Amino acid sequence: MSVCVSASPTPRNEVTTASQSNDLWPHAISGAVSLTFDDGLASQIAHALPLLDSCEIKGTFYVNPGRGEWASRSSRWRQAGESGHEIGNHTTRHPCSCNFRFDIDYCLEHLTLDDLAATIDDAERQLDELLPVQTGKRSFCYPCYQSDVGAGRSRRSYVPLVADRFRAARGGGERPNDPLLVDLSYLSAESVEGQPAERMISYIERGVAEGRWAILCMHGIGGEHLSIEVDAFERVLQHLHRNRQRIWTGTVIEVADHILVKRKDLGTRESEGVKE
Ligand SMILES: [Zn+2]
Secondary structure, three states, X not given: OOOOOOOOOOOXXXXXXXXXXXXXXXXXXXXXXXXXXXXXXXXXXXXHHHHHHHOOOOOEEEEOOOOOOHHHHHHHHHHHHHOOOEEEEOOOOOOOOHHHOOXXXXXXXHOOHHHHHHHHHHHHHHHHHHOHHHOOOOOEEOHHHOOEEOOHHHOEEOHHHXXXXXXXXXXXXXXXXXXXXXXXXXXXXXXXXXXXHHHHHHHHHHHHHOOOEEEEEEOXXXXXXXXXXXXXXXXXXXXXXXXXXOEEEOOHHHHHHHHHHHHHHHXXXXXXXXXX
């Protein structure tokens, strides 16, 4: 049974947050939200996808083609992508700082920009093959929110390399994104592990009240690493569904593409130098 089926929209006169009217969002919308899920986890397939579908909300799933349990899960990701969820690029090898000790032979301080290009392009090739309908229509997610290679004086950002390939990329950082000003090549996202529903909803509402784009970063749903409870996730979905007339919940690429069009219309400085 749907967790959202009985929820009717909150009447507009009961909306407590001040609506920041701006020309950036679609009609009557005060702010945007994206729900993102990293690492292609089993609990996302078991819990997140069915709950999102029952609430008619689309999520963005950042997967690592070829890594871990990819082979047994890829057909489910294809199906999710074909039904409108975004299946985004999270590299094939998930490089993070050596300090994490995930793989001390393949970690950011020891890697080059070419190494990063290789793992990103390899993931992109596999995703194009799996889900051609999303070719050129997916965003990127920085593993471990980190965006540099090398160390010390030879440390370099790989953001430009990502910006050459994608119109939008998600990193980490607590502040919801200002649609006019944010660098779409490194979007902030709140990591919500362990959070109760109230805290996630309050983060969303604070962002929406300022006319911003709040992105939640999730990993396990009801289990696995950095998880949140299924019940908390359901309550966030119910809130978004109930308030869908004023909060736009879209995938990262959908919201980014909307912002790009609006920036171009407005002729902002931020609309220049962006991948078309
Ligand atoms: Zn990750």
